[in-house]
Amino acid sequence: MTVDRAELAGTGAAIAFHVALIAALSMSLAHVASAPEPPAMEVELVDEVGLTAAALTSTATPPPASVAPDMAEADQPTPAPAPVPLPLPLAPRIVQTPAPRATERASARPVKAAPAPARPAARASRIGDDFLKGIADSPSRSTAPARPSAATVSATAMAGIVQAIRRQVQPCADRQVNPGPGASRIRVRMRLMLFPNGRLKGAPQVLSTSGVDDENGRYEERVKDLAVATFVGCAPLTGLPPELYETDSGRGWSDFIMNYNLP
């Protein structure tokens, strides 16, 4: 193959140009990556940049989302399935007797059916009322928040959301029991979609697991359970800024990823 001088010059110029681009972009990325995640309570830039959602000092009127009902109970209207017969060659054998269904409970325990609306009172928000300082607490904003453009959502604001979510689910994560050796190497990636009031739109969707090997493979299903229980047990999320429910960049808290693992 022969390469003439013009091609060499062109190739050299292209290489130089791309090296320069890579260097410039790397510096830019490095700058973004090195941005510190300040503690939530230290955020002071709310009024200056207009991202009132990141303000973490007090507000007089909490948003309506803080009184949303408990997700765990709200999303289980389907009747419990009847026992599934499994083969057992010798006695005792599995039977096909229908299990009692959820609908039967209402008639059997009418007194118990009533307390459902009272449940939200038991689930207090795990972040303080001061989380939303600076948010104009108009009810219309929580139901139809304006979408901030990608350019206006700062890394600090996103860090505030991440910390707020983590702070609310951490108590439930800390209650999960490690099933056995090696289970802490399993990492569960789970998609969560929320209503604006912080309730789950549907069951958490486990996207994938990693870190599974021969030793801990038998714990994979259980760690998935723990990931789901971690979130559902502390749902609904409260006090998240409605402005950041959805963003043009797709990084709002309406639809996000939770990565869970045991310590």
Next chain:
Amino acid sequence: MKLIVALLALPLAAAASAQDSGPLEVDVVGGINAPMAIAVPFMPTPAPLPTPAGDTVQLGRSVAEVVAADLRSTGLFTPLGPVGVRAYAFPEAASPFYAEWRNAGASALVSGYVEARPDGRITVGCYLHDVSAGRELTHQGFAVPATEWRRAAHKCADTIYSRLSGEQPFLDTRVVYVAETGPKNARLKRIAIMDSDGSNHRYLTTGKATVVTPRFSPRGDKLVYMSYQGRMARVYVMDVASGAERLLIPGRVTTFAPRFSPDGRDIVFSMASGGNTDLYVVGANGGSPRRLTATPGADTSPSYSPDGRQIVFESDRSGTQQLYVMDADGSNQKRITFGGARYASPVWSPRGNMIAFTRIGGGGFRIGVMAPGGSGEKTLTDSWQDEGPSWAPNGQFVMFHRTARGSGDATLYAVSVNGGRARILPTPLGGSDPSWSPLQN
């Protein structure tokens, strides 16, 4: 040329896509290493009816008690109840009020019911709920003769244990052991069998002849053991259901330390002949034994790997008791223990990943486990005299007997391979040489 340009462009594209794209991600790390609080309330009945084992109300209480005891015995759970937790009505078995159980401090809930059937049997419904997540994790129903309600309870507990631990079930199993009574120098030794929680206890031999080392067949329907009938130590095979026994190798030759192969077709054992003790294998129905070892010294306590391809055994051919592994045909014999102690009574794990043994040294006998190659030795107990390990069918627990200093009284214990305190298996008399059955069907 185009290739060069394309390669140069790749990192740019990747870098660009890494910027501000993708959904918000939250990393959460949390959990504890502690027994799980699991509520096990009494099980209700849709209609109180009499059965040969008592009425269904009482059976619901008894089933819950057995389930709670089984779960506690695993060391993984702290059962709440059945005494002291609130009762619930039949319809709530499948649809509990999660908030109430959460407030009671439970992470999980076992609910269910006991129902009399028209055919004279009972149905035990068994549900497991994740209280934190507010959802059902699994359910099973078991139809049994009313008198076998304990089996249904063990199956329920196995369902719960297996779903929450990820391990194979092991609670619906039996244990054979040597029941001991009388003074040390004139002890009566009989083979006894019981459920793994100590219930349904009965004796299989009369005690006229001393017996040791009973071992289950892979299906749990036969036993092989050594008996001193006729003042000769010889291996016998017994049918568990009928109690009928037969001599494995006819003649006046000393045979001992027997164990079935994983497929149940063969029995490997030690035979003393010509002043030497070697390992032999013979068909489970008898026949001509085939010699596997032929070295000076005593080769004994053979145990097959679960795939049947290898055998671990104990030998003093080096001058002290050590463990060796060989192929099932006797070839490729190699020593695996070099830990500076003596090692005895090896047993290959049903999962194949470990060998349990008795470690003799430091003034005591202790139960330990190691990888089949001899690495990763770990001691599970720390007492004066623990010996005779036997694996649970799921390979997560080891049963053994502990001898008391002075009295020589022996007691059965079980310990997890993950560590923790050994728990006592209560027996009417002293107990030694346990053998854990396979999971019952």
